[in-house]
Amino acid sequence: MTAIETEAGTLQKGSAVGQSVPRKEDGRLVQGQGIFFDDVKRKDMGYLHFVRSPYAHATIESIDVSAALEMPGVYGTLTGDEVAILTDPFFQIAAPPGGHVKDYALAVGKVRYLGEPVVAVVAETRELARTAAEYVMIEYEPLDVLVDARAALAEGAAVLHEDCGGNLSYSGVWEWGDVDAAFAEADHVVSIGELHFDRFNSTPLECDGALVEYNRGTGQWTMYTNNQFPGFAAIMMGPAMRVGLDKLRIVTQDIGGGFGNKITSHPQLVACCLLARKLKRAIQWTEWRTEFHQSMSHGNERWFEGTEVAVKADGTLLGFRTKAIDDAGAYLRYEPLGGVIWSQVAAGMYKWRNIRLEFTQAMTNKAPVSPNRGYSRMQQLWFTERVIDIVAQTLDFDPVEIRRLNFVQPEDMPYETPNGCVYDSGDYPRAMDMALELIGASDIETRRAEAASRGKLLGLGIGSTLDSGTNNFGQSQLINPELQFSGNNEVATVKLDIFGEVVVTLGTTPQGQGHETTAAQVVADILHCDVDTVNVRAGHDSYWNSHAGFSGTYASQFAVTGLGAVKGAADMLAGQMLKLASMVFQCPEEALELADGFARIKDNHEAALPFMALGAIPNANNAGFPDDPPTMNCRYVYRPPFEVPDKETKFGNLTLTYATQIHACIVEIDPETGVTEVVDYAAVDDCGVRINPQIVEGQVMGATAHAIGAALWESFVYDEDGNLLTPNFYDYHVPHTLDMPPLKTGAFESPSPFTPLGTKGMGEGGGGGIHCICSGIQDALRAAGGAIVTDSHNPYHRVWEMLSHPERSRETIEVTSR
């Protein structure tokens, strides 16, 4: 493994920031001392098991829980009828028609996907709850099933949500520049019949769940859970449960992976809350793997139909037009936000100025989709990368050179895209060159010949990708002008306790990203103390004063919003410490400094107050001061500088930062079987200033593994009746140790000019590996009929089909030249 560390040149770094400080979290985690939600227990708690729909679409004719309730040790049940009385439908992000969806914690009246929770059973043990669930008698009347978004939008299709009058949840036309003029100017127009981005998700190893307690005296629930966006969960749950948000305390400590998939557990949490109140006991709910696969947070499946690309003779890309059809699944749990979030990267990394995309989203009888690492941007970036490679192959351009020609260039930064997004910094050609060098691309033809001598088809792939981070939630108004969300925020507190302990609380919900460590690095440099002496509280508690409306960990933003808040609070505390020292020493603050755990006089290091004294004075020893000493307890809300985008033109800056990742790979395909082997792989990352390069590299590695899995093995496959055929890790193959290719990573830093620390959010990787492997497979197939890769997911049987019938995909591509 080769890691190339590139110097960050001009950056002024303290002693901790920029170092690969080993993680503070690791000590407990390697000893089995982490606290995940399922580790939390209460006396006489009841275990919840959901009775789930065996049908993808059916009316519920009757429910009989009596046999289950009669079983000794069964504490109680909850049905949809009760839920419909006790709660209101969840608030919908969508405007009509999607806004008419009525979504509850349990199915009410009908079921819309296989695995939908219909009844909850609570019992003395996990085993009994599961057994008792089988004694719940439910009669269903099956309805026609829709598993294809295109079919769901057809005239006469069965309707999932009658109130919506059809299966359309959202549609909008997004157009910028002068698309007609671009096509008039083009020397070639390349038409691509249909591209398909497959349905998968990143399947965190820990499934969803919670331990929920109800305090009858205060009417307040406490949820020990692994929801990764408590701000959003609370906003969804409070109105539905008809309580104020202060009644909903959400606590996390360690979370076993999230990747966006743990944002939308609010329906299940509501069921737990209702049962905790009804049964007067703590409720323990742990989702099983099969349940997660059947019901939680699938990634957005998307079709791109009738794409046309305007190309100049020299390969300059002028623009494109396409129709995107997105499959939201059965309910809109975070959707239709995917209908706008793609536009953060509408243009990908390229300079085309004229874009028209008609976005249509349909509801189908499949699990609801929710954010998944690279949410909605990954689909768009895959599209732009496919377009580049298809144009290159069709018009005989070098895939490397056509990228180089069309990349936004470093001298263009900050670069405003056609839709008003601002790419803050970056050097895409440099990143591509670095990736190509790492995989030894200059020897590609020699290697191709050598592979051919072994009967293998070898291909070179490139995946250029942007990780847009720190959302402007104002973009939600582009899909629903009535929404009242905009901007973003995150909170941190930093305080000096009585004995001089530095204590940091975060609003974030880390799931392995090392927030305790990187926050301590930032604080240590500001307070001039040792990283080890900075105590960062583990996890999240919405009752801490570090919770805000957008608190959570999602969408590549911690290094900007989370650490921006940490920096702000630490700066405030440093100012207060100097202020207090100046009161004690009766000297101006300018004469003082923080150093080595002391506040001291610059010219007289003997005159020094230890942190312990500074903490004790305001907390426990404050008599005799003429003015109030500062509190030593600082809260800072970081707010990125955003405006609400223009709703008419859909123009405005949607995210604050754009980290770059360029992946390159070499694949070998066995023409006898269609099996693809990734034999060489490189991922180059530029996320601005890296607080902790080792943690950044870890994120790059993880995102790469997810993408390789999605490209080759991972898929949520449904049959025509809506049965999920890959409901567990046996059928849904995630990469194992032996599947992983050799990996080389590279990095350099283009600091963001817009963020407090020059950092950019990163970690999602924009699906770079998916784009990259599709690109590599298409390159390898050039020597065997020249099939075009039109799907994001290419298992051996799909590659085999491309080898056997290369004309089928080629015939979907047309070129008109003048």
Place this chain on the structure above:
Amino acid sequence: MSTTSTTRTISVEINGTSYERDVPASLLLVHFLRDDLDLTGTHVGCDTGSCGACTVQLSGEAIKSCCMLAVQADGSSITTVEGLASDEGELTPLQQSFHEHHALQCGYCTPGMLMSATALLEKNPRPTEHEVKVALQGNICRCTGYWNIIEAVVAVGEGGAR
């Protein structure tokens, strides 16, 4: 309870401590460890024996504790992740290597990884990269892509530890 199972008394030694408990015959070993004994370092990540988060050592062999009933462990000696470091918190070389190589992110798979790798290193103190991959192929990690995990285990062997 009578509708689901009968109860048996079992005796097991776990991390050097002897336990005698009445357990339902249907109780999985992993739930016995986690729910009955509060040894929550051992995790559950799937329901098909695929993920290895529940790996413990039983009589010296790495086994998946979700694929065994508690009653089947009667009379055996078990080591869980809680039994690796010393009582004073001194990490094993493998645990230390995971820390130094950033071989964990969320930490959910880590106990299982450590137990599989510990069993490997006991049998094969200097495994090659390929041998590590083979030994860990039954353990799923969704955060790291495995590269740093493999590197951490190989490094322990190269360091001559154990």
